[in-house]
Amino acid sequence: MPTEDAIVIVGAGLAGAKAAETLRDEGFDGPVVLVGAEHERPYERPPLSKQYLLGAAPRDGAYVHDAGWYAAHDVDLRTGVRATRLDPEGHRLALDTGEELGFTRLLLATGSVARRLPVPGADLEGVRYLRTLADADRLRADLGDGGRQVVVVGGGWIGLEVAAAARTLGNAVTVVEPQPAPLLGVVGRELGGIFARLHRDHGVDVFTSTTVREVRGEGRVAAVVTDGLTLPADLVVVGVGAQPETRLAAEAGLEVADGVVTDARLQTSAPDVWAAGDVAASFSPRYGRQLRVEHWANALHAGPAAARAMLGRDVVHDRLPYFFTDQYDLGMEFSGLPAAGATVVCRGAPEDGAFVAFWLAGDQVTAAMNVNVWDVTEALQALIRSGRPVSPEQLTDPAVPLEELAA
Template sequence: MSEQRIVVVGAGLAGAHVVQGLRAEGFTGPITMLGQEPELPYDRTKLSKEYLQGRLDRAGILLHDESWYAENGVGLRLGVVAASIDRVARTLRLADGEELAYDRLVLATGADSRRIPFPGADLPGVMTLRDLRESDALKELFAGGGHLGVIGAGWIGLEVAAAARQAGMTVTVVAPNEQPLDNILGPRIGAYFADLHVRNGIDLRMGVGAKGILERDGCAGGIVTDHGDIATDAVLVAVGAVPRVALAQQAGLEVHNGVLTDERMVTADPAILAVGDIANAYNTLLGERLRREHWDNALRQGALAARTILGLDGAYDWQPYFYTDQFDLGMEYVGNNLATDEPVVRGALESGEFIVFWQRDGVVTAAMNVNIWDVNDTLRTIVGQAVPAERLTDPAVDLSALAAG
């Protein structure tokens, strides 16, 4: 298998873990890894957390230093764009016309920030957060102070709002839903996040729809909403992400909310795999397709793709996991609940240290630990079990005992 030529398109977490996994499993053949950004591969998830908050510098978010790629025989090429795939010839054409031959091609192209096509969206001062350059721009903004408007109350919007507020900025968040994150966590836990941000000085305006960007001196000067105008010094648009599937579409691969893959990350073309944010992969544990834009998924899918290429065992058989840091809240989540699932709280929300279980028909569909550490692995074993709510909430029942139902 070592004579295979492996090309990985994308130098983020998922792509890097394909490469790392191949070498860890003993693959000695040629590997080329292509990155569109000029930066060494880095941990994108830290851009809205530790890096934006100033707790990590650039070196601290790198996945490997530059010497690692040379020492491991990885042909890392940065600042290059993949333009098209010839599946018959098994070649990848770059934007400059160069062609790279492959035996197995891995697409790890990630996602772009979702844009809102409303008036003023292209004004200077309208910001998004998806790459290192954009995180640096936000850090520069924070240093100057002023008023930041945030459109969207999802994970990125809330994390940036918290970082901006902690840096001393005035922050206003607008979103059309009833509570932050209620489409994921439901209204009760969403309300907890709302209270967290309000207590820390965020002007949180839920049930407010953004209609455009105010212009002031040729730049973004605020947000036009269906409840009136809000004057700000800059605006962050954080309304989700769109998978980068243009290359897969050009190649004629199956695309629907991402690139469709089987449980081993293989697309409709057995020579091409897809991992990370773009992969809409079949999860054997849950019996359905999932596309998740999370740190844990990128790591695990990258490693799984490496094993698939080498003919080793493995499948997409784990529960989704993510984490967040906002103000004094640190949280880990594992599972795949619906917003309509019933939340059951172990501990007291007002204490700031608690665990939430979501249930559907008596079965635990997800769990979240807030400021309680070293329990997430145990929570993972409870997800999927039928456990009475009174046992979930009883502090006298050890968490490890709940996995038995």
């Protein structure tokens, strides 16, 4: 172990950057090294599939800190550098530059990587993924001013946001989703159908229960072949999920199970190593099990929580999952985690485009989604956290203030 009290953060995304910021805010004055594989300083990912992709938001707006912040706060930011080997017992981290860093504590914030499309032709030019700022720059150039035939593979959040951006820019867009509805695993078939109708209403072809079998082209993509269709394509965007970047942790002997396993303090199976953000499968006292949450809000809060835990503060990271999306004129926020077999009830009519959906397990709300209804997230999250028994009649009645349900 190095004699100097040094903290190394592997992963220069939102979680890593906010951890570095919190270390300084909490008074830690030892060396802080922030190592990132990308050639960019830390940035936030939500704009990449939303306003930035549309060309409606500046590049600088995506960055977590301005360019001078790291030097001003004595954070040694290493971009374009990969960690190749972690030795938790020896407290050493090897880099692909040949350098080896010593540390007293280390945070893994390596994030996740886009799942690849496992079909013939998926390596053709014109098949794109959206995970990084460089990906967004490339895709924005591809979409141009419209007139292209774009096939989006996957009807999850990223796929639907890309479809909305591509269509808004004037492209012909087709979404191919293997499940019976977009977002089936998150919101269920009925509410997933709302998103399918939204896109169809904006001129997008949405094919559900349809599986991609092959991407065809001579050097460059020309068509996508499904189990019943051949779809012309100038551009294919794949959004079939992400997987945690656990290689470094697994090779170091840390416990890994759909992410790097941590306790509620975000500490891993190695005593001086923590994990936060997309890569961490942290124990949730609220849900009584390991949870891996890939959304922006988790990275925003888990990075600081891990930093405080590394400094010996009393920390329990157990926030409600939260995420949001913007597609055309629809804005949505989702809080909580739907319980298996939950009943869904709505305040307002989904077909009218403005409503709140509640997931009820017995008489307790475990998750809620507000669509084009604003300034209710705080009340919805308070209701979920309270565990207070409520009836479907109370939830669906607009005359009952949401704030009173959690009181």
